[in-house]
Amino acid sequence: MDLTAATRPLSSAVSAAARLLTARSGLLLRAGKEGLTVGGNDSERAVRLTGEAMVHTDGEVLVPAGPLAETLRMLEDDLVRLVVEGSRLAVRVEGGRYALPLLSRELHPGLPEMPPKVSEVDGAALATALRTVAGTAAKDDALPMFTGVRVQSFSRELRLTASDRYRMAVATLPLLSEGEPIDALVPAGLLAETAKQARGTVGLHGDRTRFGLSWAGVAVTTAVLDAGFLSEKLVESSTVDTTVEVSADALAAAVRRVGVYADDRRVLTLEVGDAHLRLASAKQNTGEAEETLKAEVSGGRTSPSFQARYLLDALQGFAGERVRLDIQPGMRACVIRAVEPGDVALTYYVMPMLPR
Amino acid sequence: MDLTAATRPLSSAVSAAARLLTARSGLLLRAGKEGLTVGGNDSERAVRLTGEAMVHTDGEVLVPAGPLAETLRMLEDDLVRLVVEGSRLAVRVEGGRYALPLLSRELHPGLPEMPPKVSEVDGAALATALRTVAGTAAKDDALPMFTGVRVQSFSRELRLTASDRYRMAVATLPLLSEGEPIDALVPAGLLAETAKQARGTVGLHGDRTRFGLSWAGVAVTTAVLDAGFLSEKLVESSTVDTTVEVSADALAAAVRRVGVYADDRRVLTLEVGDAHLRLASAKQNTGEAEETLKAEVSGGRTSPSFQARYLLDALQGFAGERVRLDIQPGMRACVIRAVEPGDVALTYYVMPMLPR
The missing domain is CATH 3.10.150.10 (DNA Polymerase III, subunit A, domain 2)
Known part of the structure; x- marks a missing residue:
């Protein structure tokens, strides 16, 4: 792999991926004709981001997420080169070389595919709604029903419901497009954290076992919790x-x-x-x-x-x-x-x- | 005790006293012809602040510092009345009454007297110098020499020295007035914290066992550590x-x-x-x-x-x-x-x- 990219957007993409994944994860970088794809998985979720790059040689490497994000964040140069040199991914700028070890990809499942997009909402409205709703779920409870946000889509409306047994919050917001209905119980902390990063129009993705959000080159997927019957009717x-x-x-x-x-x-x-x-x-x-x-x-x-x-x-x-x-x-x-x-x-x- | 005071300055004084003392301390309030004096002691230091108030009845009470500071900070009214009502100090505003229990003053040593002022420095210069010097002292060390800042005054210069054995910082800054020489080893954390609050011209106070700083109605005193021989000569x-x-x-x-x-x-x-x-x-x-x-x-x-x-x-x-x-x-x-x-x-x- 060998590519040159603008430092700021690359740094943002890698930082977002590192922030969305747990600290010790590896980050998969793939350079090809579609530019650069950055992604990874941890026990809770899968993340995939795409960005622009001038690719000199195609390739795919797995590197530690934290040090890569930290290095890119601190660089002052406009352009940066990522190039595989033996057992290292070298981050190169004028006067500086920072070399990360390549991690073994043997057990890595590869870049995740996204479940199909079923509808869209405004990212700011989603983040506002989730600030209150996700905060109402319990941090820790034996019943998954009380640690998740129930995400339901109807023809024109998204409904978010959460409760910790002592209080319940229900928010509704308009869908920007109509599609297949969703009804999923999504881990509250993860959902709130993801929505906080989202910008602009946000795609809602779902199938029977996974739920996802996507925006401007970013896609985050999570497994859904065992559905309960969390509802205002309770x-x-x-x-x-x-x-x-x-x-x-x-x-x-x-x-x-x-x-x-x-x-x-x-x-x-x-x-x-x-x-x-x-x-x-x-x-x-x-x-x-x-x-x-x-x-x-x-x-x-x-x-x-x-x-x-x-x-x-x-x-x-x-x-x-x-x-x-x-x-x-x-x-x-x-x-x-x-x-x-x-x-x-x-x-x-x-x-x-x-x-x- | 019964007095009316402007809420903001009173709140600032009480907050400063609460911040300078450890959380669980009582705060001594004294109303008299010189206005309101707020002060207290904890195991490390003594604090005394003076402020303006319209005193209706003289008096002296000891109340918990935290809740008083918190209440004053959150009030939206311009004026506030502090009045003793039975076993309570009532904080009164239009539409609200917040009543704090009076603490027993039996074991309280009373408002501290300040050691004599020996010289003055610029508060901003002192805070700048201490940011680096106090940060160089060890947080925890068996030898007091490595947890303190040595404060020495010469005819026209204040010298601050600290070390944690692995590095040493020495700062000098001009004295604004000449006076008796000081040579005291002062707890580093406390000194840095106090200097951060200081504004304008700061008085340096000292005698054989105590060291103090004073500025605009505020006075903070601390016991000095057993002097070592911390010096660049080491x-x-x-x-x-x-x-x-x-x-x-x-x-x-x-x-x-x-x-x-x-x-x-x-x-x-x-x-x-x-x-x-x-x-x-x-x-x-x-x-x-x-x-x-x-x-x-x-x-x-x-x-x-x-x-x-x-x-x-x-x-x-x-x-x-x-x-x-x-x-x-x-x-x-x-x-x-x-x-x-x-x-x-x-x-x-x-x-x-x-x-x-």
């Missing part, structure tokens, strides 16, 4: 008796301040008044706090208690918006929605806590 | 036979790139040529690298090896400058100085490593 929401409209940011700021004084469980009570919400933290050795906030209240005066952290996680998805809290009596979820939802429509269910 | 520098002048930034960038390919000890060799430096990393399974850099060379061709990390630490103190490396044969220190030193004059000694 949450009771027919007994709403109290509705409160309030600014999400003002409520979040108050929760943050009053939360400093909450007990070990960090539980706050939202006392619903005639035209206000009164937040109060449970008394304890650490002091107590209360704060009153203007709100539009209709219906009853059901006053639930919540974990401060869960309320903050929920409200973060509605930054800058006015939200409606649909409150149910007893140990039933509070439903949070934007009063005027945008393209990405988020519904957040938070389970209340027993007050002290 | 480092041999009379056998320099090779001198190299080079850009500090270009050398640091090359060390960073070639360092990726260094062995486990991260050792690099600086091969001195006629008008260049050639950096080479020791060969190993992880590959190898070399880079050539223009340099002005005089004297011999002594080519030492160094830990990449130590070279980078050293060069960081000379960012944007051209440096002179005075190289000695054998296992003697390389001396690094700016070719054209500014107000803060830094001398850095790095011990070489055995090449592989």
Whole structure:
């Protein structure tokens, strides 16, 4: 293999691949008539990126991802040459030579093929939706259902659902093209991380066992989790008796301040008044706090208690918006929605806590 | 105690005190005719800040530092009232009350007095000098000499010296006023952290057992370490036979790139040529690298090896400058100085490593 490439785009592609794969992976570089393809696999996912290069000699090598990414990132020259020299891949610039060992390709499965593309979404909308939804899945749970995001496509809409048993987030966003329906449970952390890198229009890919995202020369595939039946139908929401409209940011700021004084469980009570919400933290050795906030209240005066952290996680998805809290009596979820939802429509269910 | 104060400056003072003290400390607040004084002690240091307040009732209370700082930082109101209500200090704003428990003052030594001021330096110059010098001290060493910064004042100059046995940094900066001489060994981490907060002209305070810095209403005191004899005289520098002048930034960038390919000890060799430096990393399974850099060379061709990390630490103190490396044969220190030193004059000694 022997090629010359522009340093910045090559560095971006290799860095993206190294970031998307786990640190110790090898990176497969293939130079051919279609330019340079960079890719790899780890236990969770497969990544494939294509980029431009002036290829002098075709070839395919496997090298350690980390040192290659690090070297390219630190180079100050505009052009860089990658050339196989004996048992090394040499990265060459004027005045410098950095030589990486070639790894054995015997056990490497090769560059992954992508499952078929079934539809497209806007990358920024997907990243926004996943910031809240993927954050709602459990980091660690015996049931895969609570560590994944259920990705469902309907004719014109993509629906993302996640829950950790104590809260559930559901986001819908428009599909940019119609295609085969998808219904897959995708590892939440991996999905959020991938969406964060995505730019522009993002392709959704899927078959029975794999799910993938693609954009501008980048393709990431993952195995899907054993499907559960994660759905809004699991949450009771027919007994709403109290509705409160309030600014999400003002409520979040108050929760943050009053939360400093909450007990070990960090539980706050939202006392619903005639035209206000009164937040109060449970008394304890650490002091107590209360704060009153203007709100539009209709219906009853059901006053639930919540974990401060869960309320903050929920409200973060509605930054800058006015939200409606649909409150149910007893140990039933509070439903949070934007009063005027945008393209990405988020519904957040938070389970209340027993007050002290 | 009952007072009203502007929220921002009060928040800054309380945050500074909380940051300068360890997290779990109590904060002593004293309201009197001189306004509000905030202070405290932890095992390492004493802190005292003064600020303006409209005092309605004099008084002195001890409260937990963390929650008070956190609450003030998050308040959006311009004015805040601090008032003792029973066993609480209430922080009050329109629509909100945050009440902290009063801590027992029985065992608290009270607000610290400062040792006498002996001279003054520019705060920015002190922070710049300490960034390099304090970073050179060991984080953990059985001998206090290697965990402290020796602070010495002469008639017109402050000298700061630190070493971790493998390298030594010495910085000198001008004193803004003449006074009693100081010679104290001060804990390096604490000193650097304090200097980072300092603004404007900084007072140097000291007596036989304590050292202190003061600026704009803030005073920080610490006990001094048992003095050692940390001095440049400990480092041999009379056998320099090779001198190299080079850009500090270009050398640091090359060390960073070639360092990726260094062995486990991260050792690099600086091969001195006629008008260049050639950096080479020791060969190993992880590959190898070399880079050539223009340099002005005089004297011999002594080519030492160094830990990449130590070279980078050293060069960081000379960012944007051209440096002179005075190289000695054998296992003697390389001396690094700016070719054209500014107000803060830094001398850095790095011990070489055995090449592989």
